[in-house]
Amino acid sequence: MPLVIGLTGGIASGKSTVANLFAEQFGIDIVDADIVARQVVEKGTPGLAAIRDHFGAAVLNPDATLNRAALRERIFSNENEKMWLNNLLHPLIREKMTQDLRQVHSPYALLVVPLLVENQLQSMADRILVVDVDQATQIQRTMARDEVSEQQVRAILASQASREQRLACADDVIKNDAKNQKLLPQITELHQKYLAISRTNL
Template identity: 35%
Template sequence: MYQVGLTGGIAAGKSTVVQRLHRVHGLRVVDADHLARQVVAPGTDGLAQVVQAFGPEVVAADGTMNRQVVGEKIFNNPEARSMLEGIIHPRIQAARDRIIASASERVLIHDIPLLIETQMQDQFDEIVVVHCPAVIRVQRLINDRGMRAQEAWQRINAQISDDERLQAADTVIDNTKGIAELNAQTDALAKRLLQY
């Protein structure tokens, strides 16, 4: 099985690439964000551990983990962030391992926003980075998500630099020239991967 780790900074266009790889080309995608929500779903030991570490206020009225409250607790607190990652990341990894063990596909795409930050590069045959310069991503966050410029820059600066991400890349998809060009690069990647 050929395993691809796909990542990119916030608002770089990673989701657009992932959706096209799956919907248009039929490639199977393992979504790390989806797994992250599953491992802290109501009734899980993951959620119980988060509550034990951060208090009952991290549970929303509907019983789910309140990601905003948790985000506020860890945003400028590396120790708290590390504690949360210690709870969630091993559970995500175990869920990914189960998917890999049962998968019949020749190629798996792993959509992992923090792939480089969590130093998972060695787990994949190829690292694909969807790239777009920070100044364009800030504009997208302002226009598409209604963020203030300061908040957008904070989100971008909380992640690793573009240079660090690009250094880890085996393949770069450049998302600076519009959707048609992005789709063309995505289609070329899919065509190559489907040959495995």
């Protein structure tokens, strides 16, 4: 298993931008929890079969793929159903992420998990890298990107770990506040650091 860097950050912090720069500039392999979460409920998977058995065929599209809107409706106002779904999906996602990390060919891997702190997945990574941004910037970026109200963004922020909680778990931090924050120098420095650590881990 390679050195695993757990990359996390709040909404609109720039996690994807940072991960893509590591991949594009240095050829680092990425395992993305959001992608894995979709893969474990693809057509023909045990995950999707369990969801269909529990919620019924109404949560499927005509082509037998998952109807995410219908599923969201089922769990939205029902805490027990939401818990059932999380109890099903979290172990499947974790197992698939572990499998994917074993396939990595780069000297270290980025494990991108937006809710790393919230779901207490720190143990899956050797180091935690937090993309840090102030709340005002998060609100501004999310409103512009998702065309949602400030109230909605604040509700999302309230449901996530606080900036302080995230930073308390961080081994490394990338600052991404300013509009034209220079990300590449920060990423280059960390890349050199991770290469050095991965060599000592051999």
